[in-house]
Amino acid sequence: MTYFKRVSISMVSDSLIVISAIFFSRFLLGVSLDMPDTSLAISALTLLLSHHVFSVVFRLYQKAWAYASTGELIIVLKCVTYSIAAAAAMQLAVSGDIHIRLLTITWLLHMTMIGGSRFALRIFKDMFAPDANRSAAPKKRTLIIGAGSAGTMIARQLLHSAEAELQPVAFIDDNVKMRDLHIMGIPVVGGIPSLGHVIRELDISNIIIAIPSLSRKSLHAIYQECAKTDAKTQILPMIEDIVSGKVSVSQVRDVQVEDLLGREPVELDIAGISECVTGKVVLVTGAGGSIGSEICRQVAAFKPRTLVLLGHGENSIYAIEMELLDLYGDQEIQIVTEIGELQDADKMMSIMSAHRPDVVYHAAAHKHVPLMERNPEEAVKNNVIGTMNAAKAASKHGVSTFVMISTDKAVNPTSVMGATKRLAEMIIQDLDQSSLTRFVAVRFGNVLGSRGSVIPLFKKQIEKGGPVKVTHPDMIRYFMTIPEASRLVLQAGAMAQGGEVFVLDMGEPVKIVDLARNLILLSGNTVEDIGIEFTGIRPGEKLFEELLNENEVHEQKVYPKIYIGKKAELRIEQIHELLREFESLDKAMLREWLLDLANNRLTATERQLIMLSS
Structure with a gap:
């Protein structure tokens, strides 16, 4: 009509x-x-x-x-x-x-x-009108957690959709005022404590958590109760995605490991970042990596004049270039690509001279702990010499702010990777004292979904039928998502005064074995079916990571969820001595020297000089 x-x-x-x-x-x-x-x-x-x-x-x-x-x-x-x-x-x-x-x-x-x-x-x-209840196909009996507006909307959608595979049979809500009420003919049967009993009593096969504004900590607690049952658990999109129009409230999805981190994401100072990035020339090293590419995406959203993508892998640089051109090609953002090695000092000088960036985000690094234990000379070349080359080139060509991505493994390091990142921090902090460029470092823990993350490895092991291999039952780590890590980097650049080491308040650390269990359950399997095998701590690993050592801690936050570390001793002369000698050292001696320098211990050379003088 x-x-x-x-x-x-x-x-x-x-x-x-x-x-x-x-x-x-x-x-x-x-x-x-x-x-x-x-x-x-x-x-x-x-x-x-x-x-x-x-x-x-x-x-x-x-x-x-x-x-x-x-x-x-x-x-x-x-x-x-x-x-x-x-x-x-x-x-x-x-x-x-x-x-x-x-x-x-x-x-x-x-x-x-x-x-x-x-x-x-x-x-x-x-x-x-035909609806789900009158469809010939059998429906999965579904429990909705949350009898508020979102839960009601989901129930209505399921009741009146012939294509829906789920049939809502009950609500659960901790609000006692809702108990024993019926919403669209569906009863509110209890609260979270009665979850297991309700699922058995009503023969529930699916659960939908319908509370979009639920904090991650509360979601984690509810999911742990759901995981004790045989029912499949799904969730509504996050409230910010619904408000922004990215997704509909009716688009339920499987619970993801990122949902269970038990921490809330850091909020950005949009005005401060805009002042730092909008209309400026921004260069990102390691732009094809998981962190570097996400930094590029978030920087592009602030509309810089030029975004320079620097990396040594042509395929990954091409991929992020095509993605950004597809998203922002019709806007006044110039996307430029550069293929080059950080270890090539002349190339770094040439790139900085050609583009004269206002801001540099230095994300390029070797990050894999066991590999760097076996190849310490490559860690030195990329993480230390590469950082020095990029930083010196930035200083010489008038870069306003240089933000280096560091790691929690740089604190009291026990690995080559952590030690080289700590030396890189020292180098940029030393340069900050003599340069007009503001040099800062940003430390955070493990990043979910990055190439070096344990999550993809666990998922592959689960797909193969297990077991999931965990190094130690007491191994714990801090975790954050790639977008959250990238937001912290942008925020640090906007707050930089020079010489700081910024650290995110990463909430409570996560036991790796718990993470493995959650991934197994999220995949629809049981821990008994897949199994968890403990393989022992690998070379260079610690049971837990720290974000600041005892000499660096500032109690006060400089921004919500962001701390700043005190400046520690910078052993620049000893670092330069190491760089002059490292190629002549065997791997064991180089590793010892790196760890001694990074932990402010006497190096073998210094100990020898003391013995000679005595």
Whole structure:
């Protein structure tokens, strides 16, 4: 039916209802109503015209009444009440009197018939339209956690969708005021403590957590209760994704490990970052990596004038270039790619000279702990010499801010990778003292989804049927998502004064064995089926990581969830000595020297000099 035809039918039916309401009211009152026929006719005409006027004003004819709710009912109430008020004003103007009884009965009839005619469509749709409950295919009995607006919306969607595979049979909500109530015929049967009993009693096969604003810590607690059952658990999208329009509230998805971190993401100082990045030339090293590419995505959203993507892997640089051009190609952002090695000092000078960046985000590094234990000379070349080359080139060519990505493994390091990152921190902190460029470092823990993350490895082991291999039952780590890590890097650049080591308050550390269990459960398997095998701590690993050592800790946060470390001793002369000699050392001696320098211990050379002098 066309819009014009639908509106015409509505106007004709409404006209009949309005005329019927006022004349039937006159009939009910009989001889007790002393009102001339002329006044009645004027009142009826006024009521009819004002009804159509207010129906247009409040868009009554544009509503889809098959989906009507309380919002539409309020619009009907406004139209009817304002129309009656207009008729009362006309009576007062014509005869100097208002026939209150007539108008009261007319209002009741008018409201009942207009509202009833509209909501009859909704009732017809609910009663006779095909829905999930009348579908021939069997449905999965589903429990909805959360009886609020989101849970109600999900239940309505499932009840009236023929394609839905789920059938809502009960709600669970910790609000005691909701207990024993029925929402759309679905009972609220208890709170979270009764979850296991309800699932067994009602033969539930699916659970939907329908609380979009739920904190990650609370979600983790609820999911752990759900994981004790055999039911599959799903979740609504995060509230920020719903508000931003990225997804619909009805788009349930599987719970992901990122949802279970038990911490809230850091909020950004948008104005500060915009001032640092918008309209500027920004260069990202390691732009093809998991962290570097996400930094590029987030920087591009702030509309820099030029974004330079620097990396040594042509395929990964090409991939992020194509992605950014697809997203921002129609905007005034120049995307430039550079293929080069950090170890090539001349190349770094050439790139900085050609582009003159305002901000550099240095994400390039060797990060894999066991590999760097076996190849310490490569860690030195890339993490130490590479950082020095990029930093010196930035200083010489007037870069305003240089932000280096570091790691929690740089604190009291026991690995080559951690030691080289700590030496890189020392190098940029030393440069900051003599350069106009502001040099800062950003430390964070393990990043979920990055190439070096344990998550992809665990998932592959689960896909193969297990077991999932964990190094030690007491191994714990801090975790954050790639977007969150990248936000911290941008925020650090905006806050940089020079020489700082910024550290994110990463919440509670996560036991790796618990992470493995959650991934197994999220995959739809049981821990007994897949199994967990402990393989022993690998060379260079620690049972737990620290974000600041005891000499670096500042108690006060400089920004919500961000700390700043105190400046520690910088052993620059010893670092330069190491760089002069490292190629002539065997791997064991080089590793010892790196760890001695990074932990502020006497190096072998220093110990030898002391012995000679004594």
